[in-house]
Amino acid sequence: MELRRNVLIINPVEADPFAVTEAQWQAAWARAGKPPVTAGFATPGPDLAAALATADTIITGPPILADILALPMPRLESVFLLAAGVDRLAGLAWPRGVRLLNNRGVHGAKLREYMLWALLALHMRAPVLAMAQVARRWEPVFTPAIAGRRLTVVGTGDLGGASASAGKALGMNVTGISRQGRPHTACDRVLPSAALDAVLPETDALVLACPLTPATRGLLDARRLALLPAGAHVLNVGRGALLDQAALVAALASGHLGGAVLDVTDPEPPSPDDKLWSAPNLIVTPHISADDPTIYNDASLDLFFATVDQANPPNLVDLGLGY
Amino acid sequence: MELRRNVLIINPVEADPFAVTEAQWQAAWARAGKPPVTAGFATPGPDLAAALATADTIITGPPILADILALPMPRLESVFLLAAGVDRLAGLAWPRGVRLLNNRGVHGAKLREYMLWALLALHMRAPVLAMAQVARRWEPVFTPAIAGRRLTVVGTGDLGGASASAGKALGMNVTGISRQGRPHTACDRVLPSAALDAVLPETDALVLACPLTPATRGLLDARRLALLPAGAHVLNVGRGALLDQAALVAALASGHLGGAVLDVTDPEPPSPDDKLWSAPNLIVTPHISADDPTIYNDASLDLFFATVDQANPPNLVDLGLGY
Numbered sequence: 001m002e003l004r005r006n007v008l009i010i011n012p013v014e015a016d017p018f019a020v021t022e023a024q025w026q027a028a029w030a031r032a033g034k035p036p037v038t039a040g041f042a043t044p045g046p047d048l049a050a051a052l053a054t055a056d057t058i059i060t061g062p063p064i065l066a067d068i069l070a071l072p073m074p075r076l077e078s079v080f081l082l083a084a085g086v087d088r089l090a091g092l093a094w095p096r097g098v099r100l101l102n103n104r105g106v107h108g109a110k111l112r113e114y115m116l117w118a119l120l121a122l123h124m125r126a127p128v129l130a131m132a133q134v135a136r137r138w139e140p141v142f143t144p145a146i147a148g149r150r151l152t153v154v155g156t157g158d159l160g161g162a163s164a165s166a167g168k169a170l171g172m173n174v175t176g177i178s179r180q181g182r183p184h185t186a187c188d189r190v191l192p193s194a195a196l197d198a199v200l201p202e203t204d205a206l207v208l209a210c211p212l213t214p215a216t217r218g219l220l221d222a223r224r225l226a227l228l229p230a231g232a233h234v235l236n237v238g239r240g241a242l243l244d245q246a247a248l249v250a251a252l253a254s255g256h257l258g259g260a261v262l263d264v265t266d267p268e269p270p271s272p273d274d275k276l277w278s279a280p281n282l283i284v285t286p287h288i289s290a291d292d293p294t295i296y297n298d299a300s301l302d303l304f305f306a307t308v309d310q311a312n313p314p315n316l317v318d319l320g321l322g323y
Numbered sequence: 324m325e326l327r328r329n330v331l332i333i334n335p336v337e338a339d340p341f342a343v344t345e346a347q348w349q350a351a352w353a354r355a356g357k358p359p360v361t362a363g364f365a366t367p368g369p370d371l372a373a374a375l376a377t378a379d380t381i382i383t384g385p386p387i388l389a390d391i392l393a394l395p396m397p398r399l400e401s402v403f404l405l406a407a408g409v410d411r412l413a414g415l416a417w418p419r420g421v422r423l424l425n426n427r428g429v430h431g432a433k434l435r436e437y438m439l440w441a442l443l444a445l446h447m448r449a450p451v452l453a454m455a456q457v458a459r460r461w462e463p464v465f466t467p468a469i470a471g472r473r474l475t476v477v478g479t480g481d482l483g484g485a486s487a488s489a490g491k492a493l494g495m496n497v498t499g500i501s502r503q504g505r506p507h508t509a510c511d512r513v514l515p516s517a518a519l520d521a522v523l524p525e526t527d528a529l530v531l532a533c534p535l536t537p538a539t540r541g542l543l544d545a546r547r548l549a550l551l552p553a554g555a556h557v558l559n560v561g562r563g564a565l566l567d568q569a570a571l572v573a574a575l576a577s578g579h580l581g582g583a584v585l586d587v588t589d590p591e592p593p594s595p596d597d598k599l600w601s602a603p604n605l606i607v608t609p610h611i612s613a614d615d616p617t618i619y620n621d622a623s624l625d626l627f628f629a630t631v632d633q634a635n636p637p638n639l640v641d642l643g644l645g646y
Contacts, residue, residue: 017465109468113443113493120440121449124611130453133607136600138592140609142340144617145432169492170436269461277459284456286463288447294467 005308006075007039008055010048010064017293018082020059020301028301044068052076059304062088069093080304082297084158086317087212087239100317101307103300107290108162111237114263114289115166119205120146122233122259127281147171152203154196154219155210156184157323159237159290163207175199177210200227205235212239213322222247231258237289240266249279257281263289328631329398330362331378333371333387340616341405343382343624351624367391375399382627385411392416403627405620407481409640410535410562423640424630426623430613431485434560437586437612438489442528443469445556445582450604470494475526477519477542478533479507480646482560482613486530498522500533523550528558535562536645545570554581560612563589572602580604586612 011019025039042051044064049071052058056075058065061082069092076095081102094100121127123146132139151167153160156178164186167174174187177199181192191199193215200206206228210216220234220243228234234257236243245266251257259281268287270276276284307313317323334342348362365374367387372394375381379398381388384405392415399418404425417423444450446469455462474490476483479501487509490497497510500522504515514522516538523529529551533539543557543566551557557580559566568589574580582604591610593599599607630636640646 109470113469114447116439116493117443117447117449120436121444124437124440126440126444129608129611130606132609133600136595136597138609140611142611142614142616144615146436147432170439270459272459274459277456283453285452286455286461288452288463288465291465292467293465 005037005057006055007037007057007059008042008051009039010042010044010058010060010068012061012064013043013045018061018291018296020082020297024297024301028298028305031302032305034305057308059301062086065089066092069095073098078308080300080308081317082300085211085239086319086322087241089319090213090322094319100319101304101313101315102317103303104158104315105303106158106296106299108158108165109295110292111159111290112162112166112169114237114285115163115207115235116169118235118261118263118283118289119151119166119170119172119233121283122205122235122261122281123149125259125281127259127283145171148173149204150202151175151205151207152177152199153187153207153209154216154242155208155238156182156187156190157209157211160184160207160209161186162290163209163235163237167205172205175203197224197227200224201229203228203232205233208234208236208238208242210238210242211323212241215322217241218244220244220248222250225251225257228257230256233258234260236261237263240264240268245274245276249275249282252279252282259283261285263287328360328380329378330360330380330382331365331374332362333365333367333381333383333391335384335387336366336368341384341614341619343405343620347620347624351621351628354625355628357628380631382624385409388412389415392418396421401631403623403631404640405623407646408534408562409642409645410564412642413536413645417642423642424627424636424638425640426626427481427638428626429481429619429622431481431488432618433615434482434613435485435489435492437560437608438486438530438558439492441558441584441586441606441612442474442489442493442495442556444606445528445558445584445604446472448582448604450582450606468494471496472527473525474498474528474530475500475522476510476530476532477539477565478531478561479505479510479513480532480534483507483530483532484509485613486532486558486560490528495528498526520547520550523547524552526551526555528556531557531559531561531565533561533565534646535564538645540564541567543567543571545573548574548580551580553579556581557583558586559584560586563587563591568599572598572605575602575605582606584608586610 052073056077059080079100084104125141149172151172152175153163154177156176164174176184176187176190261283263285375396380401382403402423407427448464472495474495475498476486477500479499487497499507499510499513584606586608
């Protein structure tokens, strides 16, 4: 199929390390070896409406897309999202007939490294070691190897698969949880969502790596946290609203949980007086787990060229399912 | 060869998570399937001299061994050290004809996990992220993947090999440095010690994992730190005196180094007013990188039984070389 498109790339107004540059676009175009494509660049503002009137394809991120969805875009056929999660679009009217592609697959390599670090940091009790250093105290904390521990990963997409892969590389026993329970190469087993409650008591580390949808909002609530064994670890790299943050803080404060790592929170950022900042054995990182700035746009644009004209691309979002 | 020995296990007086228990000894004995061995247990104190008078084999750690070396041990044939490093024995008169075995090989699995964590923590700028959390600030720090970075490991023994293996698992390019430069399976190349200065400018992360000997004391001094490229990382899991700590702190303070992880210091612990505790981007852990308390004594005792009667065991210490 010939690619003849009027592509509009919309970057944020403010400086952003993930803004797509003209050079990145040209380089990806050259790599793709596709016929010429006219790309326009725009930012939100008074001039955007005119550009939207002629664009048939938009490349942008969720915040901008959410803001422009109500504007007239009479020729729009496709949106390529510079993100994987589409929860920000929930409840908004989607333009009829327009298909939405995301950049799933771009986050796995970096997330896998983050997850290796995060699983080991909790297992080694890095927050306890760090507090001892701040207090100038030499207090050895000896821990066994993480190999053989039980990792449960909710979600087996790009992030979940990379999390499972990190666990396998550490010699952990990995259980995946997905809607349908289809096998995944990095998981020792994958169970359907309905099995989650039964698996929690046999979980040493629980990773949330699924999309935020009506079905997953508040998934890890106080009841499910209580099902985890004493000393278990919780890690969230999906979306903040997947878990009940107040219940998490309570489970850390009581000592029921041995530790937690949150790379996503609700809201982002947490307010300065949020208890998350200082909960015991809780590591908060600012939504950086899966974004490698040196390859992010290149990989996203390669995926764009590879999939924009496919009839049924793997990165086609089902807005009904929410991913 | 028949094993008929009078073994004396000397534990510290104070409670110690690594004291060898009678149950551990009996279980290792059973696993070894060896002929009966009489084992005695002792602690330093007035009664120790009598036990030393009849023991032909001693199992203990470096601090106790250093203290008793000058006592009469007329029947002593072998010492099995519950440690790998023998630097604590340097300069002490060693009893003629007594051979020294250490527990090299027991530390690798745990050290590999620590090194995965430490390499990633520095690469992700975990100290910067932690300070932002303490200050309740959401300040994203985006970093590329660690895969492809250049790791140099000084020492290719148990700790160095495990460090190299961690680097390979992360996709790093791994250069080993050893006395003779013999190849190692986890290293892309191994170079002899004389090549160190030439390799430092091409090193993103430098791991010190060699024994402390007269040849390696102060190995990483101010001159060699300056040979590392700007932003490089330093990790020490060998012995504190392998590096010039004041020079390290200065290189961190100036920003020449991007970060460091020290699991060993000189002295241990550092004094409360030591600048190590608060140097920027420096993570200090209390000598816990390679000790898994759940397997340490079992693995050590298995090694004891496997090697105590070997003519030329792999864990025979050459006190001239210092390892």
